[in-house]
Amino acid sequence: MWPNRRLLDLLGTELPIIQAPMAGANGAAMAIAVSEAGGLGSLPCAMLDADKVRAEIGVIRQQTTKPLNTNFFCHTPEEPDPDAEIQWRKALERFYLELGLNLSAAAPAPNRRPFDDEMCTIVEEVVPEIVSFHFGLPAKELVRRVKSAGCTVIASATSVAEASWLQDNGCDAVIAQGYEAGGHRGMFLAEDITTQAGTMALVPQVVDAVSVPVIASGGIADARGIAAAFALGAAGVQLGTAYLLTPEATISELHKDALRSAKDDQTMLTNIFSGRPARGLVNRIMREAGPMSDAAPIFPTAGGALAPLKVKAEENGRTDFSSLWSGQAAALASEMGSGELTRQLAEDGLKLLARLGGRAAQSIL
Amino acid sequence: MWPNRRLLDLLGTELPIIQAPMAGANGAAMAIAVSEAGGLGSLPCAMLDADKVRAEIGVIRQQTTKPLNTNFFCHTPEEPDPDAEIQWRKALERFYLELGLNLSAAAPAPNRRPFDDEMCTIVEEVVPEIVSFHFGLPAKELVRRVKSAGCTVIASATSVAEASWLQDNGCDAVIAQGYEAGGHRGMFLAEDITTQAGTMALVPQVVDAVSVPVIASGGIADARGIAAAFALGAAGVQLGTAYLLTPEATISELHKDALRSAKDDQTMLTNIFSGRPARGLVNRIMREAGPMSDAAPIFPTAGGALAPLKVKAEENGRTDFSSLWSGQAAALASEMGSGELTRQLAEDGLKLLARLGGRAAQSIL
Numbered sequence: 001m002w003p004n005r006r007l008l009d010l011l012g013t014e015l016p017i018i019q020a021p022m023a024g025a026n027g028a029a030m031a032i033a034v035s036e037a038g039g040l041g042s043l044p045c046a047m048l049d050a051d052k053v054r055a056e057i058g059v060i061r062q063q064t065t066k067p068l069n070t071n072f073f074c075h076t077p078e079e080p081d082p083d084a085e086i087q088w089r090k091a092l093e094r095f096y097l098e099l100g101l102n103l104s105a106a107a108p109a110p111n112r113r114p115f116d117d118e119m120c121t122i123v124e125e126v127v128p129e130i131v132s133f134h135f136g137l138p139a140k141e142l143v144r145r146v147k148s149a150g151c152t153v154i155a156s157a158t159s160v161a162e163a164s165w166l167q168d169n170g171c172d173a174v175i176a177q178g179y180e181a182g183g184h185r186g187m188f189l190a191e192d193i194t195t196q197a198g199t200m201a202l203v204p205q206v207v208d209a210v211s212v213p214v215i216a217s218g219g220i221a222d223a224r225g226i227a228a229a230f231a232l233g234a235a236g237v238q239l240g241t242a243y244l245l246t247p248e249a250t251i252s253e254l255h256k257d258a259l260r261s262a263k264d265d266q267t268m269l270t271n272i273f274s275g276r277p278a279r280g281l282v283n284r285i286m287r288e289a290g291p292m293s294d295a296a297p298i299f300p301t302a303g304g305a306l307a308p309l310k311v312k313a314e315e316n317g318r319t320d321f322s323s324l325w326s327g328q329a330a331a332l333a334s335e336m337g338s339g340e341l342t343r344q345l346a347e348d349g350l351k352l353l354a355r356l357g358g359r360a361a362q363s364i365l
Numbered sequence: 366m367w368p369n370r371r372l373l374d375l376l377g378t379e380l381p382i383i384q385a386p387m388a389g390a391n392g393a394a395m396a397i398a399v400s401e402a403g404g405l406g407s408l409p410c411a412m413l414d415a416d417k418v419r420a421e422i423g424v425i426r427q428q429t430t431k432p433l434n435t436n437f438f439c440h441t442p443e444e445p446d447p448d449a450e451i452q453w454r455k456a457l458e459r460f461y462l463e464l465g466l467n468l469s470a471a472a473p474a475p476n477r478r479p480f481d482d483e484m485c486t487i488v489e490e491v492v493p494e495i496v497s498f499h500f501g502l503p504a505k506e507l508v509r510r511v512k513s514a515g516c517t518v519i520a521s522a523t524s525v526a527e528a529s530w531l532q533d534n535g536c537d538a539v540i541a542q543g544y545e546a547g548g549h550r551g552m553f554l555a556e557d558i559t560t561q562a563g564t565m566a567l568v569p570q571v572v573d574a575v576s577v578p579v580i581a582s583g584g585i586a587d588a589r590g591i592a593a594a595f596a597l598g599a600a601g602v603q604l605g606t607a608y609l610l611t612p613e614a615t616i617s618e619l620h621k622d623a624l625r626s627a628k629d630d631q632t633m634l635t636n637i638f639s640g641r642p643a644r645g646l647v648n649r650i651m652r653e654a655g656p657m658s659d660a661a662p663i664f665p666t667a668g669g670a671l672a673p674l675k676v677k678a679e680e681n682g683r684t685d686f687s688s689l690w691s692g693q694a695a696a697l698a699s700e701m702g703s704g705e706l707t708r709q710l711a712e713d714g715l716k717l718l719a720r721l722g723g724r725a726a727q728s729i730l
Contacts, residue, residue, distance in 0.1 A: 001728040003721040159630040179544060180563040194656060195630045195647065198545040198563030200593065201584030201693035205629045208696075219566030224597045228565060230721055231592035264570045265524040265560045282560065291559060328566035331573075350725045356368040356595055357722005360715045363366040 003353065006213040007236035010152060010173055011130060012067050014038035015346040017226070018175075018215060019338065020240030021071030021132065022183060022249075023047045023112065025325065028059040030248035030338045035066040037339035038346070040130065042069040046112045050122060057126050067129035069154075072115035074138040075188075075276075075299060084297045089305045091295050095285070095321070096309065105308040112274070112300035115142060124149045132156075132175070135276075136166075136188035143170050154215070156186030158196055163206040163214075165189060175238050176206040178218025182241045182327030184278040185269065193269050193277050193292070200232070207233035221332035223348030230353065241327040242345070246338040254319050258283075262330035273306065273323040275299035281330075284320035285309070368718065371578040372601035375517060375538055376495060377432050379403035380711040382591070383540075383580060384703065385605030386436030386497065387548060387614075388412045388477065390690065393424040395613035395703045400431040402704035403711070405495065407434040411477045415487060422491050432494035434519075437480035439503040440553075440641075440664055449662045454670045456660050460650070460686070461674065470673040477639070477665035480507060489514045497521075497540070500641075501531075501553035508535050519580065521551030523561055528571040528579075530554060540603050541571040543583025547606045547692030549643040550634065558634050558642050558657070565597070572598035586697035588713030595718065606692040607710070611703040619684050623648075627695035638671065638688040640664035646695075649685035650674070 002008060007016050019026070019034040021044035031041030043060065045053045053070070060068055089103050096103050113119075115138040123131060123146055131146050133155040146153055147170060156175040157163035163174045177186050178199025185196065197205070199218040207214050216229035217238040229237045244251060244259055258281050269277045270291035276299040277292065285306065289295075296302040309321035334341060367373060372381050384391070384399040386409035396406030408425065410418045418435070425433055454468050461468050478484075480503040488496060488511055496511050498520040511518055512535060521540040522528035528539045542551050543564025550561065562570070564583040572579050581594035582603040594602045609616060609624055623646050634642045635656035641664040642657065650671065654660075661667040674686035699706060 001724050003724040160628060161630065178563055178565060180566040190630065194633045197629045197693045198543055198565060198584050200543060200564040200590060201545040202629055204587065204589045205694065205696055219563050222569065224569045225565060227596035227721075228593035231596050231717060232589045263525060264562045264567055265526065265555065268559045328562045329570065331570055350728060352596065353725035354722050356592075357719050357725060359366050359368040360718035360722060363715060 002350070003230050004235040007173060007215060010213055011040055013040050015342065016236030017342055017346055018042065018069065018236060018238040019243055019342070020183075020217065020238045021069065022240050022243075022325070025244060025249055025251045027250055028056045030243060030246065031068060032060055032063040033248055033338035034342050035068055036064045037342040038066075039342040040067060040069050042071050042132065044071045045119065046071070046073040046134070050118050053119065053122055054126070057122075057128065061126070069130040069132050070123065070128040071132045071134065072119060072138070073112055073135055074115045074133050075135040077114055078298045080297065080301050085301065085305070088295050088297050088302065091289065092305050092309070099309060099312045101308050101312055107304050107307045114138065117142070120145050123151060127151060130154060134184065134186045137169050137171070140169070156217075157206060158185055158187040159190065159202070160205050160209045162187070162189050163210050167210045167212050171212060173213040173215055173235075174206065174210060175215040175217050176203045176234070178202045178216070180219030180328040181217050182267070182279045183325045184274065184276055187277070203229065203232040203234050219327060219329045221327070221329040222334070223345055223352050225329070225332070226345060226349035227352045227356065239345070241330050242333045243338055243341065244326070244330070245333045245335045246341060248338045252314065252322070254314060254317065255322065255324050258319055258324050259326055259330045259333065262326055264328055264331065267326050267328050271296045271302065273303045275302040278323070278325065279327060281324035281326045283322065283324060367715070368595050369600040372538060372580065375578055376405055378405050380707065381601030382707055382711055383407065383434065383601060383603040384608055384707070385548075385582065385603050386434065387605055387608075387690070390609060390614055390616045392615055393421045395608060395611065396433060397425055397428040398613055398703035399707050400433055401429045402707035403431075404707040405432060405434050407436050407497065409436045410484065411436070411438040411499070415483050418484065418487055419491070422493065426491070434495040434497050435488065435493040436497045436499065437484060437503070438477055438500055439480045439498050440500040442479055443663045445662065445666050450666070450670070453660050453662050453667065456654065457670050457674070464674060464677045466673050466677055472669050472672045479503065482507070485510050488516060492516060495519060499549065499551045502534050502536070505534070521582075522571065523550055523552040524555065524567070525570050525574045527552070527554050528575050532575045532577050536577060538578040538580055538600075539571065539575060540580040540582050541568045541599070543567045543581070545584030545693040546582050547632070547644045548690045549639065549641055552642070568594065568597040568599050584692060584694045586692070586694040587699070588710055588717050590694070590697070591710060591714035592717045592721065604710070606695050607698050608703055608706065609691070609695070610698045610700045611706060613703045617679065617687070619679060619682065620687065620689050623684055623689050624691055624695045624698065627691055629693055629696065632691050632693050636661045636667065638668045640667040643688070643690060644692060646689035646691045648687065648689060
């Protein structure tokens with residue numbers, strides 16, 4: 001039995017493992033596999049339009065009756081600044097020249113839309129058991145509607161202050177997202193990445209500050225991290241990078257190959273791919289234009305100017321301009337199906353806790 | 366019984382808790398209290414001259430027969446650059462003006478000497494059971510002499526590459542120092558702080574890479590962190606910030622007060638106080654001259670130009686120019702004696718492991 005059942009009771013899942021919603025890296029297949037295995041599968045909706053969200057949820061509901069999480073971004077959209085975009089393209093011009101591309105080939109960035117009335121209406125129709133948010137929470141009225149529909153609401157915090165804010169604003173559980181985590185940092189009350197806390201420090205401080213269940217994330221990719229999270233007081237874990245080598249991950253083979261050889265000290269936080277800090281494997285463009293750049297246009301537009309470079313380089317088998325999202329523990333990831341991985345992680349995590357505790361108990365009794 | 370006894374067997378201590386050597390923040394009193402309590406007390410020697418090292422070890426040996434760790438820095442000293450020093454003072458001139466101080470008041474930095482023949486001779490005389498190093502290892506011949514004297518050698522690694530290097534070069538155990546850790550980062554094969562891994566990600570990857578026992582450090586300041594470290598595969602922990610509120614800590618009351626109200630998101634890595642990256646509570650000079658500055662002179666000289674500002678500001682009860690070393694989990698620190706704290710941490714850590722494991726075992730049996 002899991003040492004802390006608060007998250008299981010809240011989510012209605014068998015296992016306290018949430019598959020992190022990874023926009024661009026997973027769709028319905030992974031969510032189905034994880035939910036069917038007893039964990040919480042997640043559908044990332046930030047890069048999908050309304051029709052696609054409906055269709056994907058429809059597919060999932062056909063394949064599993066287990067709880068589902070749908071994830072949305074809730075940044076406040078800002079008006080793009082054409083001058084900033086021109087400056088950004090200028091800063092990247094030398095790469096265009098090198099690859100024989102014309103700057104006019106630069107495309108608009110993939111949209112990452114915030115949760116809005118239209119998406120909320122879909123949520124009210126299909127009622128995913130859990131709705132998770134990144135970058136804070138949407139407007140109060142939208143949160144109220146999601147909760148009124150019967151959904152459990154969770155969201156990411158990168159500090160104690162953010163965790164307390166999320167609890168005060170209606171979250172039923174908070175994800176403590178440590179510095180190690182891959183992809184976009186959920187930070188919304190602060191912008192300074194230099195004060196972000198690691199998972200080991202963040203989780204117990206969040207546990208002490210809020211009364212809702214805490215989900216640990218960041219640097220957790222095997223059973224050891226899961227057991228450690230429970231030791232820190234978490235009631236569950238959210239894993240992303242651990243699932244990137246599964247067949248259900250929708251990332252490129254180049255991205256998977258990079259992950260297969262990733263080491264602990266080969267990721268950085270960068271804002272050049274979207275405009276907001278996100279962790280990925282270090283590559284040429286991060287080193288040469290970042291990793292953090294004041295010239296990167298506002299979220300989510302920064303990546304547009306990199307898109308043609310990425311396409312051209314990848315045609316030649318190179319990831320010099322690709323966003324290779326990854327947390328700091330990619331080396332711990334296993335290559336197997338998402339469902340099997342979920343069950344294995346849970347089984348190994350419980351066994352490890354039992355083994356550690358069995359020995360510890362000998363000296364106390 | 367501790368789930369992993371490899372470090373206990375190596376160190377000859379009762380408890381797998383190492384009190385971090387903190388140059389300027391602890392002396393003989395803390396080392397005695399921790400060793401007497403069953404942990405491993407540490408004497409930081411980097412800022413002491415040879416006579417003082419002998420005297421302090423003498424005091425410790427009179428008070429306890431338990432194992433002792435003496436810690437040394439082993440950076441390669443560089444020739445100070447007078448021009449860089451002049452530029453640095455110029456960059457700080459406005460603060461001197463504001464505080465009514467003359468730039469000529471700037472003093473030389475407190476010396477932090479690397480381990481050398483003279484210190485090695487003392488080690489050979491007094492044979493501390495353990496000798497730990499920061500910033501890599503000293504020259505091979507010095508390592509050989511320390512080991513020939515019968516000392517166990519340990520050192521800090523901030524990456525898997527550094528851990529493997531330390532094992533290959535004679536370390537009997539390695540300290541995996543996560544990003545969360547307070548004070549100077551032990552990094553020696555890399556200089557880039559943006560790729561440094563958090564404790565949750567670093568420890569299991571180091572455990573997988575080396576065969577010697579791994580000591581977890583960074584963000585661990587209570588029993589939860591200790592239990593988590595064992596879950597990650599560590600054979601012990603090294604705690605620093607946790608001991609800063611004990612009566613044996615030799616830091617200022619201003620520093621202690623700052624620690625008492627510290628939050629998870631109030632530290633940064635900075636090089637302005639010494640020339641090398643170290644984590645401390647954010648204050649005015651870190652924000653206005655750093656936190657990382659290309660203008661900061663080489664280690665360990667950068668702090669000299671800040672010394673008069675620090676003294677003057679502290680006279681007025683302000684820590685605007687003080688190095689307030691702290692890890693990211695100061696809020697978890699308890700105010701009690703170093704010995705009592707050591708015993709309490711161990712007892713609570715074991716109880717927590719037993720409790721977690723007891724519940725986990727129910728579902729497996």
